[in-house]
Amino acid sequence: MVKLDEVKTLNAALLAESRRPLIGVFLGGTSGIGHMTARALTSSAQQANGHAPRVYLVGRSEQRGREIVEELKGICPAGTYRFVRAEDLSLMACVDAVCAEITRLEGQEQEPRIDYLMTSHGGAIFQPRKDTKEGLDVTMAMMYYSRMRAIQQLKPLLLKSELPAAVVSVFAAGFEAKLFRDDLSLRDPQHYSYLQARSHLCHMHSAYLAKLAETHSDDTTGKLRLVHIFPGLVLTSAFDNPAYPAWFRFLFNRILVPLFLRPFVAVDSDESAARMLSLASPVLYPAANVGDGGGETGTGGAVRGMDGSLGSGAYSLDWKGDDIHNRKAYAKLGDDGEVEALKNQVWEHTNKAFEIIAAGKCFTE
Ligand SMILES: NC(=O)c1ccc[n+]([C@@H]2O[C@H](COP(=O)([O-])OP(=O)(O)OC[C@H]3O[C@@H](n4cnc5c(N)ncnc54)[C@H](OP(=O)(O)O)[C@@H]3O)[C@@H](O)[C@H]2O)c1
Structure with missing residues (x-):
């Protein structure tokens, strides 16, 4: 477990020592974990007396967006806070529009970049399969495809970070279970349930993020640090979603x-938010092959990554910041060759979905 004191020290150091303002983008920043982490970033910057941050909050609710912008201005008046409205992030076209707007706005700043991208947008869980007009299941689109698409679309800005940039997807790391290799999209109704979709989303996060980390592990390609995290139970308005029956909301809340x-x-x-923010620090979660965090022998305090090595650039974490990658589920796939084949399969499947949807067609595979 990464101790809370260490988390706070990392955050203070990150913001006090940064030579430039920290730029954070929060898809799902109008509520819950995204909002709390944007607030933690803003108050840590104010306390550290470092550079004031630049924060982009993305969500559907204009009113919540405006309220949070005002709240953050109250905490650190010197910062820049912008709300970017998303129509519906389960659609890749919407993700592209939001990323284009962030790129446009950030492009007007000196030294445009993104240091920290959090994707925590999501709706009700345990819903039946429902396809978007682009051909993806809504749950799978929200929790996986839209997040990977946002990374791809914002990559030019992410690669400009000196940290290097951290990308944090807040969902269900470690919950990999059964995998239908011949039906990654779970189109067969016999295959689909929320728990099965969650398993696929976890496998696909691991495979896609690992492949991205490998691709971005040196100075030629630019570096990225990629995290899929299970936040534990954080009491947010997520549990008051009108999609849940009234009796459930009453009993739960x-x-x-x-x-x-x-x-x-x-x-x-507050602890959850501080922990989420600390992922922006490269000390425990370095990019692949960096410093003494890289490889089996180095320690440097680095956490074990998805490929089992220290500081692999792609991390699957529990709420305490520890490695939670489900190696048992991967062992069932077979040898290393099979894991490598899965990574390539998921990479090709996901990028093909993006290509087909970007061409205005419906993805049916
Ligand atoms: N909280 C927990 O205990 C917990 C536990 C495990 C996993 N998780 C996962 O962690 C993530 C964050 O959870 P949370 O508790 O912070 O959730 P939350 O409070 O419900 O926040 C979700 C965010 O997503 C946005 N959103 C929802 N639907 C959208 C859509 N169609 N298009 C654009 N934005 C949309 C919401 O803003 P608008 O309403 O303004 O659109 C809000 O900003 C979720 O993926 C959740 O499944 C949470």
């Missing part, structure tokens, strides 16, 4: 939360 979850189970929201 009025009875389970105050009596049992808040006192005994939930992760404190």
Whole structure:
């Protein structure tokens, strides 16, 4: 477990020592973990007396966006805070429009870049399969495809970060289970359930992020640090989503939360936000092949990455910041050759979906 004191020290150092303002982009920044992390970034910058941050908040609710911009201005008045409205991030066309707007706005600044990209947008879980007009299941599109698409679209700015940039996808790291290699999209109705989709989303996160980290591990290609994290139970408005039945919301929010979850189970929201922010620091989660964090022998405090080596550039983490990559699920795939084949398969599948959708067609594979 990364101790909370260490997390706070990392955050203070990150913001005090940075030679330039930290630029954070939060897809899902109008609520929950995205909002809390944007606030942690802003207050840490203010406390550290370093450069004031530049923050982009993305979500559907204009009102929440405006309120949070005002809240952040109140915390660190010298910072720049912008709300970028998203129509619906389950559509890749919307992801592209949002990323184009962020790129345009950031392009007007001196030394445009992104140092920290958090994708925490998401709706109700345990929903039946529902396809978007682009041909992707809504849950899978929100929790995986839109997030990988955002990384690809924002990559030119991410690669300009000196840190190098950290990308954090907040979902369900470690929950890899059964995998249908011949039906990654889970189109066969016999294959689809939320839990099965979650398993695929985790496998696909691991494979795609590992491939991205490999591609961006040296100075020629530019470096990236990529994290998929399970946040634990963080009590946000996610559990009051109108998509859930009224009886569930009443039972969960009025009875389970105050009596049992808040006192005994939930992760404190300020702690969660501080931990999420600390992923921006390269100390524990370096890019591949960097410093003594890289490889099996170096330690440098680095955390074990998805490929099992220290400081691999792609990380699958639990809420405490520890490696949670589900190696048992991967062992079932077979030898290293099979894992490599899966990485290539997921990479090709995902990029093909992006290509077909960008051409205005429906993805059917
Ligand atoms: N909280 C937990 O305990 C927990 C546990 C495990 C995993 N997770 C995962 O962590 C992520 C973040 O959770 P959270 O609790 O922070 O969720 P949350 O409070 O519900 O926030 C979700 C964010 O996504 C945005 N959003 C939802 N649907 C959207 C859409 N169609 N288009 C654009 N933006 C949309 C929401 O803003 P607007 O309403 O303004 O659009 C909001 O900013 C989710 O993926 C969740 O599944 C959470």
